[in-house]
Amino acid sequence: MMQRSYHEEGRYRVLLKGVDGNSSEKRETFCRHISEKYHVSFSLMENILDRCPIVLKKNLTLRKAEGLARTLKQYGGQISVEERREPLPIHLEFQKSVPRLLALESSQFRKTQGGTWSVTGRVKNIGDAPVHDVWVLIQLFENPETLLTFEEVPIVLNPLPAGEASPFRALFDADIVVRQISVAFKNSAGVPLSTEDRRKMREWAEVEMMDEGQHVSTLLSPLADGGPQTLDVIEPQEELSVEQQEDSLGNQCPCPADMPASKQEKSAEDTLVSALEGPPSFSETKVTGDRFSGPSFAAPLGLEETESEIKGAATEQDTLPDEALESLRIRNRDIGVFQEATKLLNEIDRRIDQKEEPDLPSFPWMEQFRNAIRRCELEPCDPFFAWFQANKKDGRFDSNLHSLVTILAHARFDQAGEEGKGLENTKRVVPVIMRSNLSLDEIPPLEATQHFPAESWRHFFYKAISRLHLIGRDIAARDTWDASELERLIQVIPHMSGRTSRRAVRWMSQLVPDVLTIDFSNTPVMIGENLFRVATRLGVVTPQFDTYQDVSSMGYAKIQSFAKEAFPQDPVKLEDPMTSLGMNGGTEGHCTPTQPRCEGCLFEGFCPRLHIPPIRA
Numbered sequence: 372m373m374q375r376s377y378h379e380e381g382r383y384r385v386l387l388k389g390v391d392g393n394s395s396e397k398r399e400t401f402c403r404h405i406s407e408k409y410h411v412s413f414s415l416m417e418n419i420l421d422r423c424p425i426v427l428k429k430n431l432t433l434r435k436a437e438g439l440a441r442t443l444k445q446y447g448g449q450i451s452v453e454e455r456r457e458p459l460p461i462h463l464e465f466q467k468s469v470p471r472l473l474a475l476e477s478s479q480f481r482k483t484q485g486g487t488w489s490v491t492g493r494v495k496n497i498g499d500a501p502v503h504d505v506w507v508l509i510q511l512f513e514n515p516e517t518l519l520t521f522e523e524v525p526i527v528l529n530p531l532p533a534g535e536a537s538p539f540r541a542l543f544d545a546d547i548v549v550r551q552i553s554v555a556f557k558n559s560a561g562v563p564l565s566t567e568d569r570r571k572m573r574e575w576a577e578v579e580m581m582d583e584g585q586h587v588s589t590l591l592s593p594l595a596d597g598g599p600q601t602l603d604v605i606e607p608q609e610e611l612s613v614e615q616q617e618d619s620l621g622n623q624c625p626c627p628a629d630m631p632a633s634k635q636e637k638s639a640e641d642t643l644v645s646a647l648e649g650p651p652s653f654s655e656t657k658v659t660g661d662r663f664s665g666p667s668f669a670a671p672l673g674l675e676e677t678e679s680e681i682k683g684a685a686t687e688q689d690t691l692p693d694e695a696l697e698s699l700r701i702r703n704r705d706i707g708v709f710q711e712a713t714k715l716l717n718e719i720d721r722r723i724d725q726k727e728e729p730d731l732p733s734f735p736w737m738e739q740f741r742n743a744i745r746r747c748e749l750e751p752c753d754p755f756f757a758w759f760q761a762n763k764k765d766g767r768f769d770s771n772l773h774s775l776v777t778i779l780a781h782a783r784f785d786q787a788g789e790e791g792k793g794l795e796n797t798k799r800v801v802p803v804i805m806r807s808n809l810s811l812d813e814i815p816p817l818e819a820t821q822h823f824p825a826e827s828w829r830h831f832f833y834k835a836i837s838r839l840h841l842i843g844r845d846i847a848a849r850d851t852w853d854a855s856e857l858e859r860l861i862q863v864i865p866h867m868s869g870r871t872s873r874r875a876v877r878w879m880s881q882l883v884p885d886v887l888t889i890d891f892s893n894t895p896v897m898i899g900e901n902l903f904r905v906a907t908r909l910g911v912v913t914p915q916f917d918t919y920q921d922v923s924s925m926g927y928a929k930i931q932s933f934a935k936e937a938f939p940q941d942p943v944k945l946e947d948p949m950t951s952l953g954m955n956g957g958t959e960g961h962c963t964p965t966q967p968r969c970e971g972c973l974f975e976g977f978c979p980r981l982h983i984p985p986i987r988a
Contacts, residue, residue: 381438383578384429388449390420397447404446407423433578444923455573461490464555468565470496473505475538476569480552487845488543489863490552494526495536497567503530504558509541512551519547523557525831525865542863544841559830579922733909734933736977741937743973747948755781755794759882762801771886773805776843778882780804782875783835783866792818800832809836831865838864846879850887854880854943855895870897873943893942896934898927901953902946905962906930907982909974914982948973 390401419425428439440450461478471956478492491508496502510521520543528537556564579787698808733858759777768774780800785793799815806813811833819825842864846857854876861872880889896902898919903926907914911933917926934942952973961972965984968976 382434382455383431384453384455384575385427385431385439386451386453387419387423387425387427387443387644388451389423391447391449401447405443408446424686436578440823452578454578455575460542460551462551462553463566463568463570465557465563465565466554467562469497471565471567472496472502473531473564474567475554475556478554478570480549488547488549489540490554491538491540492554493536493538494531494556494566496531496533501530501532502564505529505531505537505564506557506559507539507541508555508557510553510555511543511547511549512553513548514550519549521801525834527866540865542838542840542841548857635691683684696885718878737937739977740909740974744937744948747973748944750798755785755797756878756882758794759800759878763882767801771883772840772843774846774883775846775879775886776804776839777801778866778875778878779839779843780832782861782871782878783832783839783864785871785874786866792820796828796832804836804839809833811892835865846887852887852889854889854891857889858894873897877943891943892939894943895922896943896946898930899950901951901955901960901962902949903930904953904964905949905974906933908962908967908978908980910979910981 390397398417398420402413402420405411405416406413427443428436431439433454436452440452442885444450459681461480463475474495474497476493476495478490479492481489481854488511492507494505494507505526506523507526508521511519522541522543524539524541526539528806530536531537556566558564561785660803759774759781762768763774768777777797781797784796796817799817803809803813803815811830814829814833817825817829817832820828823831842861845860846852857876857879858869858872861867861875862869867875876889879887880891903912903914903919906912906926906929912919912926912929917929918924919926919930921927934945952960953962955963961968967980967983969978969980972978
């Protein structure tokens with residue numbers, strides 16, 4: 372997968388869309404906090420909000436863009452980080468037949484550092500009934516007449532319910548130059564499924580923000596997407612058509628040669644956009660109340676206004692027309708806004724560069740908590756762990772690749788609620804899994820799952836074997852991995868969710884440490900209801916105020932900080948024990964919603980037992 376250096380190109384921008392709630396109280400709080408924290412005038416912040424949506428800064432690295440976004444977001448700003456993308460055509464086939472059963476909502480094409488091509492997308496069932504046995508056929512072309520290779524994969528949700536959407540992904544290991552891609556949908560018998568194209572190409576695509584050092588891998592180039600188009604909005608463009616907005620924002624909409632000269636002149640909005648795109652150049656300026664005092668600055672790209680020119684204009688107020696005076700006032704106001712906004716952004720950039728971080732919370736029972744988690748690791752392991760170690764000791768794995776593919780296969784079989792069946796299926800396929808040119812008939816019968824009958828599950832495994840080998844080889848090619856990067860790579864395998872891929876990574880770290888070293892230090896904890904409940908009882912979060920539904924919520928941030936403080940090199944070490952304790956029912960769950968069973972709990976000796984709801988009669 373891609374290395375961190377790929378993110379350091381300056382192709383990201385930060386948009387301020389407004390403030391959460393958009394009420395006058397929220398706006399006032401946002402402006403006051405920023406004003407007090409960064410010593411910018413309150414009126415400036417109001418002025419900036421009045422211009423939303425506004426591009427605060429562009430041509431940033433991803434690290435700086437996310438740092439700037441996080442800083443403003445913590446005060447209630449509605450922020451997004453976007454990446455400039457270079458589209459490559461992905462053609463959708465079988466669009467003419469009716470009725471159309473499916474709709475292609477998005478598609479992406481990526482190339483990894485090692486030369487592997489990846490095509491991902493999302494398809495929706497637009498019919499009135501479930502669609503069964505949906506497969507994706509993806510073809511790569513050097514040119515429209517030259518087919519390089521093709522791949523067919525099942526979509527993740529099969530059958531696909533009416534009105535629902537499913538992702539898909541195909542991986543190509545050929546080192547080839549691709550100029551065009553085609554996507555088609557069919558069933559396993561080869562019958563085409565008519566599909567509607569609902570993608571919208573976009574120059575800018577929003578990047579999902581995670582914790583410091585964690586980034587979702589969108590970021591492989593070249594790339595093609597579907598999704599709503601995003602424009603470079605600096606301030607509202609009233610009473611302009613879409614074409615005029617694109618022209619005024621400089622989005623490759625050149626003025627026709629026959630356009631009147633008055634139409635070709637730069638407007639005030641065009642000049643401001645040019646200034647914001649250029650690098651600022653000014654000396655330090657003091658802020659007094661709502662006005663600036665200090666040396667004048669040189670504004671780039673047409674906004675220059677020297678001190679002598681301003682003074683000269685001031686002495687001629689009696690002779691200047693009212694329109695000229697108003698234009699000068701507006702121009703000087705925009706210069707001040709740009710100067711203060713740039714000062715704010717530079718101060719935030721400075722803090723990001725210095726990596727200033729808030730102090731982590733401290734808990735008096737932290738060492739007891741660490742010891743409890745460590746004791747949990749020493750308890751009897753799961754059946755697969757014991758089975759794998761026994762086979763490894765007896766030399767039943769032919770190679771490191773065999774052991775890695777076995778772990779990947781078991782993680783894929785080990786679906787939710789299928790623990791016993793998963794291990795049984797793994798035992799059945801391990802003797803044949805490394806055979807070349809393995810046929811479907813050579814795969815033994817498998818146990819069914821909650822979602823697939825036995826024969827379908829066997830057929831899906833047969834289709835996934837080549838992907839298991841490919842990903843296994845990619846993993847074995849490197850001896851050091853970042854855990855999050857490895858999880859994303861494993862999710863290329865069909866029927867690999869976020870949790871199953873995480874289990875695979877943990878097993879690899881514990882079962883084959885001689886094969887590869889995995890760095891978990893920057894891996895975020897997966898937070899669910901069970902883990903959140905245990906964190907609540909421990910006092911890590913307050914349920915009335917801290918939520919955890921997304922990465923920008925306070926509860927999510929507090930739990931990640933707590934995990935990092937507890938185990939800096941492996942924060943996710945606490946994930947499984949805390950999740951198990953929060954289960955409602957069964958032998959593992961202690962921290963139930965209303966009547967926690969504290970006796971025998973891993974944290975019984977030190978847990979403060981906070982936020983337990985009263986028992987209703």
